[in-house]
Amino acid sequence: MSIALSAPDIKRALTRISHEILERNQGSSSIVLLGIPTRGAHLAARIATIITEIEGVAVPCGTLDITLFRDDLRLRAPKAIMPTTIPPSGIEDKDVILVDDVLFSGRTIRAALDALGEIGRPRTVQLAALVDRGHRELPIKADFVGKNLPTSKSQSVRVLLSEIDGRDEVGIEGEVL
Amino acid sequence: MRHLLSIEDLSKSDAVSILDTAHELARVSDGAVKKLPTLRGRTIVNLFAEDSTRTRISFEAAAKRLSADVINFSAKGSSVSKGESLKDTAMTLQAMGADAVVIRHSASGAAQRLADSQWMSGSVVNAGDGTHEHPSQALLDAFTIRKHLRAGAHDLEGLTVAIVGDVLHSRVARSNVLLLSKLGAKVILVAPPTLLPVGVESWPATVSYDFDSVIPFVDVVMMLRVQQERMSDLYFPNAREYSRYFGLNADRMKSMKQGSIVMHPGPMNRGLEISAEVADSARSVITEQVTNGVSVRMAILYVLLTGSALEAGSN
Structure with a gap:
């Protein structure tokens, strides 16, 4: 496995994304962070912490599980459903920032948009991803990217986070075919 | 699956x-x-x-x-x-x-x-x-028990459940005995001997004929419907006597443990296996089961x- 991002790289990327989110939305007053479980949820919590440090106010942060909205449920073994927690202030007329670890085909984000549509009508929906590895199958793009990682489809990107895996690291596995 | x-x-x-x-x-x-x-x-x-x-x-x-x-x-x-x-x-x-x-x-x-x-x-x-x-009834019963008495846990370890009444005709009882014991709960079947199936001693449950001696120790009392439509024989002398020995009424409910719950898979024969007071009491989770x-x-x-x-x- 070759290492694409080290722990300090990840920290710097998340700090930059936090600043970009604040800049784009002119502060934190209208934003709601929603992480896609499992690792996206931890990344969203980290971004929320950084934004709080910068702005001095807490931002609403929750999780959005998209399993029930996937378009490939017939083809895959049943996946455990993870918790969805929407902050009490809701998403109505807010700027929702979806947070995921890896942006790949774009199908997860499509499902997330469907899931959001069932919950309410945000003013805008934006997307932050720690890694964009390309190979989109849908017209979806990220607004905030930690790092663009050109990969081959035969490779896989592994994101490790200290909350789950004990350390922070992004690596690429497999050969370019 | x-x-x-x-x-x-x-x-x-x-x-x-x-x-x-x-x-x-x-x-x-x-x-x-x-x-x-x-x-x-x-x-x-x-x-x-x-x-x-x-x-x-x-x-x-x-x-x-x-x-x-x-x-x-x-x-x-x-x-x-x-x-x-x-x-x-x-x-x-x-x-x-x-x-x-x-x-x-x-x-x-x-x-x-x-x-x-x-x-x-x-x-x-x-x-x-x-x-x-x-099976789906047993799963929803286990879900209800877990939610009330083992919130946050995966199994039902440490709980004792009494299943009371017409065990003989009850597929709900059979599925529940198997599932609750599989999940780590202790199951006690309470019924007159005529309403217990042959071979019940091989089930993962203990049997009692005395409801009053069981009731103070259990976390869950699950009442079963007396299935008159499946009864071709006389299994008990009359409804009043059945109700007196194996029915759950307000008096009996008083001796239940603090925090324990009453369940019934429905439909209920109010006044036979369960009194209306009990069915509508705070201990009853019967509508929540639905x-x-x-x-x-x-x-x-x-x-x-x-x-x-x-x-x-x-x-």
Whole structure:
């Protein structure tokens, strides 16, 4: 496995994304962070912490599980459903920032948009991803990217986070075919 | 998992995963989302060859919340009452493209027969077969118990459950004994000897004939319906005597442990096995069982119908 991002790289990327989110939305007053479980949820919590440090106010942060909205449920073994927690202030007329670890085909984000549509009508929906590895199958793009990682489809990107895996690291596995 | 036929065939980990899935589904449908697109385009047939209100409605509500199409098929008013065999009925459903069949039948083993046959390719869910099993009811009961008494845990370790009444005719009792003991609870069956099945000593449960001696020690009292429609013999002298020894009334409820709950799978014979005061008391979780039933059945359909193309391919 070759290492694409080290722990300090990840920290710097998340700090930059936090600043970009604040800049784009002119502060934190209208934003709601929603992480896609499992690792996206931890990344969203980290971004929320950084934004709080910068702005001095807490931002609403929750999780959005998209399993029930996937378009490939017939083809895959049943996946455990993870918790969805929407902050009490809701998403109505807010700027929702979806947070995921890896942006790949774009199908997860499509499902997330469907899931959001069932919950309410945000003013805008934006997307932050720690890694964009390309190979989109849908017209979806990220607004905030930690790092663009050109990969081959035969490779896989592994994101490790200290909350789950004990350390922070992004690596690429497999050969370019 | 392709079918849900009995608790006996269900592993502990599959049971726990259905309960965990139901927990998340309950949270989703409690919140803003009332309808999920998960099973859009799938067809689920409710094949009820025996009367049922809540199980059929519950499966129908569960399927609809997951956006599946539901076809209700009951014995009365269909060609089953004209003498059509289970095989011909199944082949008709197959021809219509049913992805899953929820079957209630008066013959024990009907669901198993349907699943083992080559008559149809969809999933089979047993919604009660004769006096054999009723797995979805046991799962919703376990879910309700876990929610009240073991919140946050996966199993039912350390709890004691009394199942009281007509065990002989009760598929609910059989499924519950198997599931609750599988999940680590201790089960006590309380009934007159005439209403216990032959071979009950081999069940993973203890037996008592004395309700009053059991009641102060249990966390859950699960009352069973006296199934008069299945009774061809005289099993107890009269209703009043049954009620006095094995009914749950307000007096008896007073000796229950703090925090313990009263359950009943429904429909209730108020005044026979359970008094109206008890059924409507704060300890009673009977209506909540109905609510939880929908979430648990959503979980069952989700687990059986996702990845179905995968399994069909590998067969």
